Amino acid sequence: MATLWFWLVAIMISGYVVLDGFDLGAGIVHLLIARSDAEKRAVLASIGPVWDGNEVWLLAGGGTLYFAFPALYASSFSGFYLPLMIVLWLLIVRGISVEFRSHVVSPVWTPIWDAGFTGASLLLAIFYGAALGNVVRGVPLDASGAFFLPLWSDFNPASSGGILDWYTTLTGLAAFAALTMHGALWVRLKSPAPLAARAAAVVRAAWWLVVTLTLGITAASFGLQPHLYARFSEAPWGWLFPVIAVAGLLGVFLCKEPQTEFLAFLSSCAYLIGMLTSAAFGVYPMLLPASGDPKLSLTIANAAAAEQGLGIGLSWWIPGMILAGAYAVFTYRRFSGKLTLE
Amino acid sequence: MNSALAIDRLQFAFTVTFHYIFPQLTMGLALLIFVLKTMALRTGSAHYNNCARFWIKVFAINFVIGVVTGIPMEFQFGTNWSQFARLAGGVIGQPLALEGVYSFFLESTFLGLLVYGEKRMSARLHWFSSLALWIGSWLSGYFIIVTDAWMQHPVGYRVAANGMIELTSLRDVLLNHWALWQYAHNMIGAVVTGSFVMAALGAFYLLAGKHAEYARTFAGVGVIAGVIAMVLLIMPAGDRQGRMVTAYQPATLAAMEGLFQTAQGAPIVLIGQPDTDKMQLDNPIIVPNVLSFLTYRRWTAEVKGLRDFPKDDWPDNIPLLYFAYHIMVGLGTVLLAVMAVSAFLLWRGKLYASRPMLWLLLLMTPFPYIATTAGWLTAELGRQPWIIYGVMRTAAGMSARVSSGNGIFTLIGFMGLYMVLGILFLFLVWREIEHGPEEAGA
Numbered sequence: 003m004a005t006l007w008f009w010l011v012a013i014m015i016s017g018y019v020v021l022d023g024f025d026l027g028a029g030i031v032h033l034l035i036a037r038s039d040a041e042k043r044a045v046l047a048s049i050g051p052v053w054d055g056n057e058v059w060l061l062a063g064g065g066t067l068y069f070a071f072p073a074l075y076a077s078s079f080s081g082f083y084l085p086l087m088i089v090l091w092l093l094i095v096r097g098i099s100v101e102f103r104s105h106v107v108s109p110v111w112t113p114i115w116d117a118g119f120t121g122a123s124l125l126l127a128i129f130y131g132a133a134l135g136n137v138v139r140g141v142p143l144d145a146s147g148a149f150f151l152p153l154w155s156d157f158n159p160a161s162s163g164g165i166l167d168w169y170t171t172l173t174g175l176a177a178f179a180a181l182t183m184h185g186a187l188w189v190r191l192k193s194p195a196p197l198a199a200r201a202a203a204v205v206r207a208a209w210w211l212v213v214t215l216t217l218g219i220t221a222a223s224f225g226l227q228p229h230l231y232a233r234f235s236e237a238p239w240g241w242l243f244p245v246i247a248v249a250g251l252l253g254v255f256l257c258k259e260p261q262t263e264f265l266a267f268l269s270s271c272a273y274l275i276g277m278l279t280s281a282a283f284g285v286y287p288m289l290l291p292a293s294g295d296p297k298l299s300l301t302i303a304n305a306a307a308a309e310q311g312l313g314i315g316l317s318w319w320i321p322g323m324i325l326a327g328a329y330a331v332f333t334y335r336r337f338s339g340k341l342t343l344e
Numbered sequence: 345m346n347s348a349l350a351i352d353r354l355q356f357a358f359t360v361t362f363h364y365i366f367p368q369l370t371m372g373l374a375l376l377i378f379v380l381k382t383m384a385l386r387t388g389s390a391h392y393n394n395c396a397r398f399w400i401k402v403f404a405i406n407f408v409i410g411v412v413t414g415i416p417m418e419f420q421f422g423t424n425w426s427q428f429a430r431l432a433g434g435v436i437g438q439p440l441a442l443e444g445v446y447s448f449f450l451e452s453t454f455l456g457l458l459v460y461g462e463k464r465m466s467a468r469l470h471w472f473s474s475l476a477l478w479i480g481s482w483l484s485g486y487f488i489i490v491t492d493a494w495m496q497h498p499v500g501y502r503v504a505a506n507g508m509i510e511l512t513s514l515r516d517v518l519l520n521h522w523a524l525w526q527y528a529h530n531m532i533g534a535v536v537t538g539s540f541v542m543a544a545l546g547a548f549y550l551l552a553g554k555h556a557e558y559a560r561t562f563a564g565v566g567v568i569a570g571v572i573a574m575v576l577l578i579m580p581a582g583d584r585q586g587r588m589v590t591a592y593q594p595a596t597l598a599a600m601e602g603l604f605q606t607a608q609g610a611p612i613v614l615i616g617q618p619d620t621d622k623m624q625l626d627n628p629i630i631v632p633n634v635l636s637f638l639t640y641r642r643w644t645a646e647v648k649g650l651r652d653f654p655k656d657d658w659p660d661n662i663p664l665l666y667f668a669y670h671i672m673v674g675l676g677t678v679l680l681a682v683m684a685v686s687a688f689l690l691w692r693g694k695l696y697a698s699r700p701m702l703w704l705l706l707l708m709t710p711f712p713y714i715a716t717t718a719g720w721l722t723a724e725l726g727r728q729p730w731i732i733y734g735v736m737r738t739a740a741g742m743s744a745r746v747s748s749g750n751g752i753f754t755l756i757g758f759m760g761l762y763m764v765l766g767i768l769f770l771f772l773v774w775r776e777i778e779h780g781p782e783e784a785g786a
Contacts, residue, residue, distance in 0.1 A: 051460055055452040064418055065441030072433025079422025080743035086423055087754045090416045097412040105772055150745035307434030311511035322445035329453040
C-alpha cells in the first residue's frame with residue numbers, strides 16, 4: 003500500500019512539473035522572446051486559462067503527500083523552512099503578475115508585472131530543481147526524524163551544511179534549463195510566426211544546455227549516492243525511466259519542423275517525467291535519505307500513514323483524479339490551436 | 345511562553361486572517377452571482393447578465409488573492425506545525441487533499457469558463473458554469489471546515505501505540521456534527537458579507553447618482569439575501585454552534601462569556617472587562633438567567649464558571665477571546681437590525697430614495713468582515729490551549745527545529761507582501777467600481 007502511494011505521489015509531482023512546468027517556462031522566456039506588448043499578451047494568453055488549474059496539482063499533490071506520508075511532509079517542510087517560504091512568496095508574486103498585468107494599460111504598470119512574472123518563474127524553477135537535488139543528496143535527519151538546514155553554508159554536499167551546495171545548485175540550474183526548453187516549446191506550439199520562431203531558437207539553445215546539465219547531474223548523483231546505482235542494478239527494469247528521459251531529449255532534437263511541434267512538446271514532457279521517475283526509482287524505498295546515519299532515513303515504511311487510512315484515501319482519490327483529468331481534457335480541448343496576435 | 349511558539353501562532357493567525365478576507369466574499373458572491381445568472385436565464389434580459397458580469401470581475405480579483413494567500417495555509421502545517429502534522433497528518437491531510445482534488449480543479453476550470461467563455465458558449469452552459477463555481481467554492485469551504493472541526497472536536501480516529509493519530513472513519517470525519525453546524529454558520533456568514541458588499545455598492549451608486557438601474561438591482565438583491573442570511577446566521581446556525589461549545593468545550597464557553605463563578609441561572613454579560621488575576625468581571629452590565637436559557641433552554645440551569653476548571657485547561661488568552669466573541673455577537677445584532685430596516689424600506693418601496701439608509705448601508709461595509717474575523721478568533725482562541733481539543737496541546741505541535749529568528753523573518757516577509765496585496769486589491773476593485781457595470785456589459 004505504501005509503495006502504491008509512493009508512486010501515486012510521484013505521478014502527482016510529475017503531473018505538476020509537466021503542467022505547471024510549461025507555464026513556469028513560458029514565464030522564463032517571456033521577457034526574452036516577447037518584444038511588443040501584443041506579443042507579451044500572447045505569451046500570457048497562452049497560459050491564461052490553464053495556469054491556475056496547473057498549480058492546483060501542487061496543492062492536490064501537497065495534500066496527498068500530507069496524508070499518505072505525514073512524517074515526510076512534516077520533516078521536509080519544516081527542515082526546508084526558508085526555501086519553502088520563499089517558494090510561497092514567489093508563487094504569490096507570480097500569480098498576481100499573471101492576473102493583474104492586464105488590468106491597467108500603462109507603460110509604468112505592465113513592466114512591473116512582466117518582471118515579476120519572469121523573475122518569479124525563473125527562481126521557482128531553480129528552487130524546484132534544488133529541492134529535488136536535496137532529496138537525492140539527503141539531509142541531516144535526527145532521531146526524531148527532524149532536521150533544519152540554512153539556505154547555504156560551505157557549498158559542499160559532503161557536509162550537508164546547507165540547502166544550496168554545488169550539487170543542488172547544479173540540479174537547480176538543470177531544472178531551470180529543462181523548464182526553459184519546456185516553456186519555449188509550449189509558446190512555440192501556441193503562438194504565431196515571429197514569436198514561434200524566436201521560441202524555436204530558445205529551444206535549440208536550451209537543448210544543448212539541458213543535455214550538458216543532464217549528463218552533469220547524472221554523473222554527480224551516481225558519484226555522491228552509490229546506492230542509486232545499486233538500486234538500478236538490483237532491479238534493471240528501472241532503466242526504463244532513464245531511457246524515457248533520453249528518448250524525450252532525442253524527440254525534442256528531432257522534431258524541429260513546425261508540423262511536429264506538438265510531438266516536440268510531448269517529448270519534453272517525456273523527458274521531465276523520465277527524469278523525475280528515475281530519481282524516484284533510484285531513491286525508493288527511501289523518501290528522504292539521512293546524510294549521517296543511514297538508519298535514520300525516512301522510508302516508505304516509517305513515514306507512511308496507517309494502512310486503514312491509506313485504503314480509505316484510495317477509495318476517493320481514484321475517482322477524484324479521474325474527474326480532475328476529465329476537467330483538464332475539457333479545458334485543453336476548448337483551448338486548443340494557435341493564438342493570434344491582436 | 346516560548347517565543348518561537350508565539351511567533352508560529354502569530355504567523356498562522358496573521359496569514360489565515362488576511363486570507364479569509366477574500367474567500368468569504370468569493371463564497372458569498374458565488375451564490376449571488378448564481379442568483380443573478382438564474383434571473384438572467386429566466387427573464388432573458390441583458391440587464392441581469394450585465395450585473396453578473398460586473399460581479400464576476402470583482403469575484404475574479406478576490407479569487408486571485410484568495411488563491412495565492414491560500415497556498416501558504418496548507419504548507420504552514422508542515423513548516424511551522426510539523427509535530428502536529430507528523431502525528432495528525434494521516435487524518436487531517438485527507439480533507440485537505442480532498443479539497444485540492446474535488447474542489448480546486450472544479451473551481452479553476454469553471455471560473456475560466458465564466459470569465460473568458462461567455463461569447464463562445466450557450467447561455468445555459470454559462471449559467472451552468474456559475475452553478476459549478478458556486479458548488480466548487482462551497483465544497484472548498486466544506487473541506488476546510490471539516491479540517492478545523494476535527495481539531496475542535498476530533499472524531500473517527502484512534503491513537504496508535506507509537507502515538508500516531510490514525511484515521512478509522514472518513515465518514516465520521518466528514519459528517520462530524522460539529523462540522524455541519526460550523527459549516528452552516530460560516531457559509532451563511534459568507535453570504536452576509538457578500539450581501540452587504542453588494543447592497544453597499546448599490547447604495548454607493550445611488551448616492552453618487554450613477555448607474556441607477558444597476559444600483560437598484562444590487563441594493564435589492566443584497567438586502568433580500570442579507571436579511572434572510574442574517575436571520576439564519578443567528579437562528580439556527582449560531583445558536584446550535586453555541587450549544588455545541590457548551591456541550592464539548594465548557595471551559596471555552598465560560599471564557600467567552602466572562603463567567604468566572606459557577607451559577608444557577610447564569611447571567612449574560614453585555615459589557616464588562618474580564619480580570620483573569622482576580623477572577624472577576626469589572627463594570628459588568630448583565631441580564632440575569634439568559635445564559636442558562638441560551639445554553640440549556642432552562643432559566644435556572646447551572647453553567648460552570650472558570651474557577652471550576654483547572655487553570656491549565658483555560659484558553660490562554662481569555663480577554664481577547666472574550667472580546668472577540670462579544671464583538672461578533674454585538675456586530676451581528678447591529679447588522680441584523682440594519683438589514684431588517686432596509687428590507688422593510690425595500691418592501692415599502694422607499695429604500696432607493698432613503699439617503700440616510702443608503703449611507704448606513706454603505707458605511708456598514710467593513711463590519712461583516714470584522715464580525716467574521718472576530719467569529720474565527722473566538723473559535724480558534726477558544727480551542728486553546730489545544731491544537732486538537734483534548735488530544736494534543738498547541739505547544740506540542742510546533743516545529744521544534746525552526747528557530748524564532750527564522751520565524752520572525754518569514755512573519756515580516758508575509759506582512760510586507762500582504763500589505764502590498766491589500767493595496768493592490770483596493771486599487772483594482774476601486775477601478776472596477778469606477779468603470780461600473782455598463783462597461784462590464786460592453
